[in-house]
Amino acid sequence: MLLFSLITVGMAAQRAYETPLYPDGPRKSNGDPSDTAKVWIYLPEARQNTGRAVVICPGGAYEHLALQHEGHEWASFLNNQGIAAIVLKYRMPNGKPEIPIADAEAAIRLVRHNAQSWHVNADQVGIMGFSAGGHLAATVATQAKKEAAPNFQILFYPVITMMHGFTHEGTHDNFLGKGSKKRVEKEYSADQQVTRMTPRAWIALCDDDHVVLPANGANYYMELYRHDVPASLHVYPDGGHGWGSSIAFKYHIEMIMDLKAWLNSF
Numbered sequence: 001m002l003l004f005s006l007i008t009v010g011m012a013a014q015r016a017y018e019t020p021l022y023p024d025g026p027r028k029s030n031g032d033p034s035d036t037a038k039v040w041i042y043l044p045e046a047r048q049n050t051g052r053a054v055v056i057c058p059g060g061a062y063e064h065l066a067l068q069h070e071g072h073e074w075a076s077f078l079n080n081q082g083i084a085a086i087v088l089k090y091r092m093p094n095g096k097p098e099i100p101i102a103d104a105e106a107a108i109r110l111v112r113h114n115a116q117s118w119h120v121n122a123d124q125v126g127i128m129g130f131s132a133g134g135h136l137a138a139t140v141a142t143q144a145k146k147e148a149a150p151n152f153q154i155l156f157y158p159v160i161t162m163m164h165g166f167t168h169e170g171t172h173d174n175f176l177g178k179g180s181k182k183r184v185e186k187e188y189s190a191d192q193q194v195t196r197m198t199p200r201a202w203i204a205l206c207d208d209d210h211v212v213l214p215a216n217g218a219n220y221y222m223e224l225y226r227h228d229v230p231a232s233l234h235v236y237p238d239g240g241h242g243w244g245s246s247i248a249f250k251y252h253i254e255m256i257m258d259l260k261a262w263l264n265s266f
Contacts, residue, residue, distance in 0.1 A: 016040040016075065016087070021106050026091075030099045035091045037103040039110065042075035042085040043118060050082035051121035054154065055107045059131030059242070062093050062100065062174035069244035070130040070156075077245075077256070081263055084120055086111055090136065095177030097188055104140045105148035112147050126152040126199075130244060131212060132171045134158025138190035138220060142198050150199055152266075154259070157205040157241050160216035161189040168212050191216075194223040200230040202262045204255055211241035232262050 021037035044050075058070035065071070067089065075085040090103035108125055115122040127150040129137025134155040141153040159171045162185040176184060186192050201224055205217045214235065224231040236251040243249035 016042045016072075021088075021103060021110065026102070028096070028099060028102065030091050030094045030096055032092070032094065036089075037091050037106070038089050039107055040072065040075075040087040040089075041118070042079055042087070044079040044082050044084060046119070048080070048082040049084075049119050050124075051119065052082065052124040052126065053084035053086060053111045053118070053120045054078055054126045054128050055086045055088055055104065055111065055150070057088055057090065057104060057127065057129035057133035057136045059129070059133040061168065061170040062132045063170065064092075065089060065133075066130065066242070066244065069246060070133065070242075073245035074128070081260065083263075084111070084118055093175050095174070097175050100136050100175075101139060101143075104136050105144050108140070108144070108148050108150055122147075124151055126150050126154060128154040128156075129158060130156045131242065132159050132168070132175070134217075135160060135171060135175070135188075135190065138201075139188060139193075141201070142190045142193035142195070152199050153201045155201060155203045155217065155220075156244070157209055157212050158203065158217055158220070159212050160191050160220045162186075163189055166213055166215055166219075171212075191220045191223045194220070194227050194229065196227050196229065198224065198227065198229050200266065202232045202234075202259060204234045204236070204258070206236045206239040206241070206243075208238045209241045230266075232258075234258050 018040050058065045058067050060066050071087040078085040088107045090100040093099045111125050112122045127137040159168045161167050162172050203217045205214050221233040239249050
């Protein structure tokens, strides 16, 4: 029971404080003034702090956000590893891909701007994403520059490609809009944007995921490997899609141990 308590994602995270991502309003609008971007900041106890931070991007097909089991419920796990957790409520793109990308990049810059007061190492800021949030995280990891670029990425059952036949169609349509051009689809397919400068990655998915095809994460891993980017791919036999922090996921304990081992490897 003690071991189980140490490796299970906490259902109730430590206290967080909430702040708008754009106190003076965003530069660009997604057309919905009620859809605002904000973050919740969970900081680890000083004695456990490693100086790392992770911006968490929940999934939801760019239509809604699974803020609990793909967001807040991961804060305790990260804090227990000595890692600051920043849960991001990004805005929906409504066919404007630059909107959530701008929000994710702003969240990373926010962490670095507050590195001293949050006791974070500015060179140890990662991004974590689930499903469509995994697409957002991988897109930022492959395209962001300078202080908006993460140092590592953690992806759960991610949508990676925007190419028809492999993408998740709802995610594609909400992100790019229907009828998008192949040139644009390629631009936002993270597997086609990998370079040797792409940060190291940890990827987890299930072999029987019929929502987001496993080829998304597997192809991304292969491109990372081809470009000599350190990466770890974990394909669990079954479990489908969207399990997030759920302890009902059959391989929850193994998954947590795999992630902890990877975080301790660099």
